[in-house]
Amino acid sequence: MSIKVLVSATLRTFTGRNASFLLDSKSVKGVLASLIEEYPDFAKALYDENDFLRSFINIYVNDVNIKQLQNLETRLKDGDTVLLLPAIAGGAPVESVIPQERRKEAKLDDTEIERFSKHLMLREIGVKGQKNIKAAKVLICGLGALGSVLAEYLAAAGVGTIGIVDFDVVNLQNLQNQILYGRRDLKRPKVMSAKDKIKGINQSINVETYNTKLEADNIKEIIADYDIVADATDNYKARYLINDACVLLGKPDVFGAIYQFEGQVSVFDSQHGPCYRCAFPAPPPSGLVPTCSEGGSISSLAGIIGSIQATEVLKLITGGGDVLIGEAFVFDAWNLTSSKVKIAKNDACPLCGLSPSITEVEDFDYEEFCGLKQDENEITVEGIAASVLAERISKGDRMTIVDVREPHERAINRFPNAIVIPIGQLARRQKELDPTIDTIFVCREGKRSVLAINTLREAGYTGPMYNLKGGIEAAKDVILPHEGAWL
Ligand SMILES: [Zn+2]
Structure with missing residues (x-):
């Protein structure tokens, strides 16, 4: 019969830095006795002067606290795992950390x-x-x-x-x-x-x-x-x-x-x-x-x-x-x-x-x-600079601009000539987009618009899509001043 015993980091000073043991024991009490036999100092850490298990230590058998089982008398069977974990009491008083x-x-x-x-x-x-x-x-x-x-x-x-x-x-x-x-x-x-x-x-x-x-x-x-x-x-x-x-x-x-x-x-x-x-x-x-x-x-x-x-x-x-x-x-x-x-x-x-x-x-x-790296298999999202977009707007290029921000954000500033579709509705409303012309997605900082493009791709939209680089923040000086849209 073999029981796997895991010792939490803070108790390992008593077990010669060993984190796990394979022991032959029929009860939790027996496991502790075997550990103490090998590491006599461990007894002081585990039991108080009245031989009660110290309250800052939790013992789990297969992830169940022994308090919900038969405490130290809990019976063990082959393959069981016993974990010794000092209670995370929270609000722990600590010594000064200054040397x-x-x-x-x-x-x-x-x-x-x-x-x-x-x-x-x-x-x-x-x-x-x-x-x-x-x-x-x-x-x-x-x-x-x-x-x-x-x-x-x-x-x-x-x-x-x-x-x-x-x-x-x-x-x-x-x-x-x-x-x-x-x-x-x-x-x-x-x-x-x-x-x-x-x-x-x-x-x-x-x-x-x-x-x-x-x-x-x-x-x-x-x-x-x-x-x-x-x-x-x-x-x-x-x-x-x-x-x-x-x-x-x-x-x-x-x-x-x-x-x-x-x-x-x-x-x-x-x-x-x-x-x-x-x-x-x-x-x-x-x-x-x-x-x-x-x-x-x-x-x-x-x-x-x-x-x-x-x-x-x-x-x-x-x-x-x-x-x-x-x-x-x-x-x-x-x-x-x-x-x-x-x-x-x-x-x-x-x-x-x-x-x-x-x-x-x-x-x-x-x-x-943190998902900040471009996945090699993922198709990159093409960006468009605010100055380029401004030029295309002034030339009257045919394209669709989609503002994916939330309503209260649009109350701060409108994006000129944009239709409004929040991200959550994009897949459902993709018919409102024309796949034969360019669609430019805008949000506040240019991050949610990337998410918008990926969402539409997943939903099967095939038309050309671009992300306004840096979002409306980057376009403020280039596009919005002419609109007087700022509050
Ligand atoms: Zn951690």
Whole structure:
């Protein structure tokens, strides 16, 4: 008779780093006894002083918790699998993540004692906690809406070293919810404006700027020097890349996301709980779910979610408090409701599970994983530049322009001479298109129109189709000014 026993990562320090065993036992209790026989120290981890199984450990037989079976007396049969998993209690109190030697070096001068007096008054932070904050090195990935809030509050709190990564420049749309920037920052690199703002709050903060895009070949070098990474990016590729690098380098990843009226925060720390891949094994297919820039979001939401992210960062720095490890905080601003949901560590996780297959970010194809790569067998969608389309419109070329945006988006600006067919109705309404002439599809950013073309192809439409490159955003200056269509 053979029973497969799997030991979760956090318990493996007691089993000589071994993740799985084949044992011959008739009950769960017998399995534990065999393990203890081989690894006597494991007894202390498994049982308390009254010989009760410690409550932070869950044991599953073929995915069923033994609490729903006969507890330790649960009988086993040949081929059964027993899994030892520490409970993801959520709200796990953690020790400060700042290394001891750096904490000791930090000193507060008189000005700092005055400046941070409201922190010093808090028993949970105090002088010791403020020194930890001064010694801390936090990297903010993405300087959009959430990154703005993180940068301002972490600077105000006195974080000693703040790293900021973004490759973008400030544009007018950013000013709706990216509170780091003002009118004067337009067209400036975000990292430069952010650095000025942080220095304006506290000149003694060491600000490291990375005016670059995070990629598999630079991320490890960038995050290596930081204690905590805050993910404030806006795309799936960056999210998986940051998560993976954090797991591989053993850094906590403080995650925040906003979309329309909803926000999420979680702390992914694979040493104490699940990672982002445990929670979301794969991203949604490209183009199916709009990003925040396509779907929009209410201005003040970033303030709420970014502030919670900043608070989680400060809790990790000072140690103590209930940290959102193994949980996600979900907030709905429109209905003013919130909830905390549990996220379990996934033993089959390819990154932090029992037998990981991802061991280097360089070896993983993030573009392909996130559906950003052109499939070689897929027929490419042909794009048309806004200037070319403008010329064809002015020459009076025969063609059909189809606007696939939603009604409330068209209320912002009409696209001249376009017929309106939302994506969901395209296949059904393809008879309205003339397959003998060109059809140009337009949407806000040129992503949904690609989806529209692929949808029609699948539905059997054979006429020539083109995608307006960059969407209406790119055509604004070329086509729309003559129309006076902007509100
Ligand atoms: Zn994982």
